[in-house]
Amino acid sequence: MSKQATIRSTSDDRAFDAIVYAIAAVIMIIVLYPLIFIVSASFSDPARTLNGEVWLLPKSVTLDAYTNILHNEKIWTGYRNTILYTAVGTFINIIMTILAAYPLSRPDLPGRKVMMVIITLTMFFSGGLIPTYLLVKELGMVDTMWSLIVPGAIATYNLIVMRTYFQASIPWELQEAAHMDGCSNWRLLLNIILPLSKPILAVMVLFYAVGHWNSFFNALIYIRDEALHPLQLVLREILMISQSDAVDSTVGLEDKILLAESIKYAVIIVSSLPVLMMYPFVQRHFVKGVMIGSIKG
Incomplete structure (x- = not known):
């Protein structure tokens, strides 16, 4: 040249x-x-x-907005509930997703392609809100934390991403060699597959944890006891009450409207701060996991 x-x-x-x-x-x-x-x-x-x-x-x-929010006992109850729901829900999500994704990643599983087609269909079709509510009610999970965890124990997209990672990043020859050395399926999963899958596990933890942390719609449907409300639902109620008080009150109307305006922004910060603090630690794994799911089938 x-x-x-x-x-x-x-x-x-x-x-x-x-x-x-x-x-x-x-x-x-x-x-x-x-x-x-x-x-x-x-x-x-x-x-x-x-x-x-x-x-x-x-x-x-x-700091008036933060003072009004943080002096509310419901905020701390909501934080405690959301941390509990997020921790327990994410743990169950990860366990269930691993137990489903690993067998589906193995080429020696009979009928795995048919299973994947059936599982993928659930991304596009569901029973609907009313049948789901009736099912949760019949199982006795209304007004319990399990109504927020069990119905979404496995996310289809996350299952596909994890299955693809197992297929693309862990050689099948390695698994065959382990079986030839007398390694059982459980030992293979716990001692070989999972230690090599730390990046995708970090991605799944982030996906599921953020989903649980931001969720409020299921709680709005299934949880009636205020003591069980997650943080997002508590903040929603505080915002709605502050705005309705500003509209209904005739004393100090302007001050109440101004306070409601500042509370609106403080509520966003209070609810988003934990996720914003967690994201930098798993950001590099997050990008890698998204690319795995989008490029390879």
């Missing part, structure tokens, strides 16, 4: 890199700005937020 061609290639690469960085910067701003705005608005004087004065940094810093 001539010197002139090399210089042209280098210039093209630099121009391409510059375009990529510019696009990435624009996307980063689009993604980060709403989060920065919400954080700033939650600490700002709600009157200045409503007037459009808050763009990037907080204006007239105040």
Whole structure:
């Protein structure tokens, strides 16, 4: 390759890199700005937020919204319930997904292709809300934590991703060699497959944990006892009550409207903070897991 061609290639690469960085910067701003705005608005004087004065940094810093939220005992009850539901639910999800994905990844399992077709159909068709509720009710799980965990014990998409990882990343020859050495299926799974599957396990923990943490619709349907409400449902009720109080009250109407406005942003921060703190630790595994599920069948 001539010197002139090399210089042209280098210039093209630099121009391409510059375009990529510019696009990435624009996307980063689009993604980060709403989060920065919400954080700033939650600490700002709600009157200045409503007037459009808050763009990037907080204006007239105040902690009234967080004080009102964190002094509410229901918040701490909701946190405790959500942590319990997330921990127990994620543990059950991981165990059930492993026990389903590993056999389906083995080429010596009879009828596994038919099973995968049947399992995949559940991503597109379900019994519906009313039959599901009737089933949960007949099983005696209404007003218990199990109504939030058992119906979603296995997510079909996560099952497919984990099965694909087992197939693509763990050589079948390794499993055959282990069997020839007298290794049982359980020992093979526990001592060989799972230690080699730490990246996908981290991805599954993130997927399931975030799903449990953000879930409120199932609790809205199945949980009537306020002592069992998860955090998301508690925060939803606080937000609705603060807004309705602002509308119904004739005394201090303006102050109540302003407080409801600031509570709206503080509620988002309070509910999202644990997930935002956890995500950086599994981010690299998260990207790898998504690519596994999207590229290979």
